[in-house]
Amino acid sequence: MSRPSALAGTIKAKLDKQDILLMSHIVLGYPSLEANREVIKAMVENGVDLMELQIPFSEPIADGPTIARANQASLDGGFKVKEGLQFIREVVAEFKIPFLIMTYTNILMAYGMEKFITEAADLGVKGLIIPDIPLEEATDLIAQSRQAGMDWVQLMTPTSQDERLVKIGAEADGFVYCVARRGVTGGKTAFDDSVGTFIKRCRVATHAPLAVGFGVRSPEDVAYLKGKAEIAVVGSAALDLHVKEGAEAVGQFFKGLRG
């Protein structure tokens, strides 16, 4: 694959030093932008390799209760997209890991699709994850994203049929986000043979590295993924911990995740 990717180089270089990479997820403005900055620092200092920054939306249909509630709380606290983008500009400059924006279609639409993509790339964001735009609707946006120098990260799920995985895989930039379980974010996933089989189906469908998420909560889960996937994604577990025990505990959690 000769298509240029914003993330491919960094991922490859990091994999030379680590057997699996860690991607974390935070909801902007939850509990506050200040708290976000603190926990990002703790995450980066303790080995997180990539990070998803979620711009909150009032109707986050692909998110489970933990993240959905965080979205709502952030909005109730007065979060505005403009301030969120300014915050992203600052953290991208301060912390030297690749950041991705995760959000929903309507946020881009209200901002202006093209304008959002150009500005996000200009902020130094390396990729976009928009879970409610199916491949069929994304063609133009994928092209615009690539042109702006950003990766459009797609999702593969256990319910996607093989031929569809191939279609998604052919358009994959940077990495593919493999959803380990049928369901929304936040629940428990049993990392067993069925996940292994699913990851194998994803592997044959694309040349891109595989990130596996939804329910990764422990060093055992990450150990299971080593050798099978390139990236382990940790979202709700860290969010829960952050709320209960603070940023430092989150740092320690990530430090111990790779075993």
Next chain:
Amino acid sequence: MSKGYFGAFGGAFIPEILHQTFSQLTADYEAARADASFWQEYLELMRNYSGRPTPLTYAENLSKAHGNRKVYIKREDLNQTGAHKANNVMGQGLLVRRMGKTRVIAETGAGQHGVATATMAARLGLECTIYMGAKDVARQRPNVFWMEQMGATVIPVTSGSQTLKDAVNEAMRDWVGSMDETHYVLGTACGAHPFPEMVSWFQSVIGHEAKAQILEQEGRLPDHVYACVGGGSNAMGIFQGFLDHKEVELIGVEAGGLGLDGHNHAARIASGKSTVGIAQGYKTYFLQDGDGQMRHTHSVAAGLDYVGVSPILADLHDSGRVRFEAATDVEVIEALKRMVKSEGIIPALESSHAVAGALKELPNLKEDAVVIINLSGRGDKDIFTIADALGDAKWKAYIQERAAIYAAEKGEEA
């Protein structure tokens, strides 16, 4: 035009995990639609179980009060469970049977759709879970009571604004994890393709009947047809009988709430304050802020309190085929009182919006105008809200008496 689009609106903006489920549903729906015996089976069930065809009642007193103008009322309130919701739900129920699934979930605002779904589940032997905004649970207790009696599990949704849109999100989340055995019975002509088209198809029974009935009773088509618009299913239902007859004016009446000045309404189109967005699986006009966050809406009628609107109606608005108006809470209560007193018909608060819209315009219509009002449902369920709105002292005293009895019972138990 690509599949599932109506002009610029519609589509299927769903997470990848649901892709296969929607593909299968679309295929099953299209097969059913192409199968004439399916529609026959549907009509038969509605006839024997739901009381169809519902009458088209001539509102003699309202008509007399308005010169020679004639007002007809399409009686969807006489359906099993008291609303047009039965049409959609029984249709989807037959589809669920075809698909071989064993469980249904639904979201509900007023509770009417929840009751209808629970009824269908009881009748067809399906497991049933209903998501309902916690605020709506509080104001529609009689409906919650019946859903539970019919064996459904009612889950109050405490996220967001705790109303219909949040119940939709919760139901969607359930479905993402349960689609193998579960069908999501969407309650209105909204959401991702094929729902707007499919729900409109089942509701079209209203319009086909109304057209035949008015031709029989009046010997001609009506001049104006009024329907309330929440998501838009009852409106789409009756409008479909007349869409091809350009001389029939179609009017959708939205919830004007406390008035269109602030944000305490749900008049997506009539207010002119909504913008095109993508949420809850489809593209339409939403009441949202500049960032694309959905606004809180308000209506005295829980079933109209929704931030989006059917993509089909959005398109019919843009093409000028349907005119949109709003009725405020105050106008709606007045219209309800008038309908009860002059015709002995108790309309739901939702349906009273259509009545209010028609009553406002009747004096200005041409002398021999023929008007149909779609009475989407009956108002029994709204007795608490209506009694509140009317400030009925005897009702309040009655509730206090009951409360005292329950409190005493509780004291004895303790």
